[in-house]
Amino acid sequence: MYKIVSAIFLAENIKKIEIEAPRIAKKRNAGQFVMIRVGESGERVPLTIADSDPEKGTITIIVQGMGKTTKELNSKEAGDMISDVVGPLGAPSHIEKFGTAVSIGGGVGTAIAYPTAVALKKAGNYVITINGARSKDLVILEKEMKEVSDEAYITTDDGSWGFHGFVTQKLQELIDSGKTIDYVLAIGPIPMMRAIAEVTRPYHIKTVVSLNPIMVDGTGMCGGCRVTVDNQTKFACVDGPEFDAHLVDFKNLSDRNKLYLLEEKQSSDTHVHVCKLNKTV
């Protein structure tokens, strides 16, 4: 069992959770994730390690309530226990001094991009961050991102905060302003990552995305997380999760993520049902 040390909402439906996991805290690198099983009958889900404190022996994850497992996780409070946390998994982000590096996060993708932005800064890059959200109240990690960035931008779809528009538009603006960009990291919903890949492709800017296929073990044993990259099958949990955005088959990824749509709905419905029951009792 693993103990939750603190749990606070950063925005509606997005929670920052600190968990006791000393071995993982000591070993993890930017870009790596853990697999979490909340309870005995739970599913194993992958979540990026947003931060860690090796001294204290804790890791931090930032979770968006999507379906049953993530909502259940987000209902936990400090002091609660969860069944399983395993990691750090996945290949660490490839970090070097590229020059000017742009880190782009969409929604909860901002949380996943954050540790890599920190590492890019540490490696001596000029770091620009662009973080997008639907509206002001969904913006997360604004302060943290500002701290690691030489230039930090927020975009909102409705214009309620920062730049009015999409992260792609902001990136295009930067490119058009004549800035040399050597590296782009984009993490967020699949359509966003695909759009970023198309923005940078004509300029041959090295662009990396972190893919989010459905996983089971996270150790390379099942092949469920396979993605098509450069027309080859790769296992995202051991070969990735980061891949060259210009070589990823995004359509296949978004199709494969629909595999359990019906079951996810069923699972989520029973969860809501049980929660309501608990409240009335």
Place this chain on the structure above:
Amino acid sequence: MDSQHITTKERLAIPRQVMPAQLPEVRIHNFNEVHLGYTPELARKEAMRCIQCKDPVCIKGCPVNIKIDQFIKMIAEGNFLGAAKKIKEDNVLPAICGRVCPQEDQCEKMCILTKKHESVAIGNLERFAGDYERESGNVELPEVKPSTGKKVAVIGSGPAGLSCANDLIQLGHAVTVFEALHELGGVLVYGIPEFRLPKTIVKGEIEGLKQLGVEFVTNAVAGRSITVDELMNEEHFDAVFIGVGAGLPWFMGIPGENLLGVYSANEFLTRVNLMKSYQFPENDTPVFNCKGKNVAVFGGGNTALDAVRTAKRLGAQHAYIVYRRSEAEMPARLEELHHAQKEGIEFMLLMNPVEFIGNDQQWLTGVKCIRMELGEPDDSGRRKPVPIPDSEFILPIDMAIISIGNGSNPLIKQTTPDIEVSRRDTIVVDINTMATSKENVYAGGDIVTGGATVILAMGAGRTAAASIHEKLMEK
């Protein structure tokens, strides 16, 4: 009948005792074990068929040389606990091996009776002894030698790791097993289904090891959570045994393999066995809903048969095995093949898939196959299947499960470069000691041999334990 005063002729007159089993039409609707086990009477009767050879050749067929003649004699005499103890001198997991060993290729193949009669049912008797001991509640904990002060780390809790841990703890070493998953047992829990190997048996064996003092750390992925070097240098283990099994399922590299509904056998079996998705939504992990659907499994080994029989139990209307050779070449245990046939599994032999076909939503709708014929023998001595030109046809299916074997998990190799690996990424060892190229690091089981058998993995774990012991006590 009295086991002491029975003539050889009388022994030979007893027919091989069939083990009672659930009826096929019943068992395809549940996940309970197919076989129900011998009663003590049936076991004694079967044991009396053994003519107690002067030179028991059966022993040569067993990879761990169980004293087969002796334990069978004890069963015939009604000394069931004694029989279990006798087996355990050489094999710590009789209830498991009795169930899953490919006996027809090992001990039973060598049994002298096969010349004129059917062999003694050695596997069934071994299983009986193991079950009897467990169910009687009389499992005697073996003696543990005084502490040597040495610490050994075992990576992986499959049969190789468990048997290695078992021997080392008894020799007085402190043993910690590190397992990547949240459950212990390796393929015995996430691969082989409940209907062939009830999980309570595996749990019982692990419980026994815990009682002996073996420590288990789950959720620990060697190479990621901790490396082999860190185990030795920072956590001060004197030796490490690597038993991480096979990994990385192979795909066929044909078009359409990433369509929705195409699985590896590992993923399908893990979802069902480990994550218990057959009880969805009580358990959160979903799996393709097989009910009323057509499911094809590609391959002919134990894994393929486990997958297809699982699909059948989940309600598949048609459950096919598509295999490119003929029945005679299928590597699966004979008994499983027979069980599968009785359960209505449809065998599409001498056929090979060339392309998966999907609809505009990317869901699988069929597979294009080509018919094969057997040509000249290949390196493995088996006749090589060759495609018959223009014989393609489309088999409509909703789900495909690929079961053509596994490569090796790369994590250890990537993080411990001084351990020598083969071209196929298996770990290279001295087969007499199981020592790797790295000092004080040993390996055994599927990570060394590639996908093999439970008994070979166990044997390797024990060989490694013996040499680790010798090495640690040298100084």
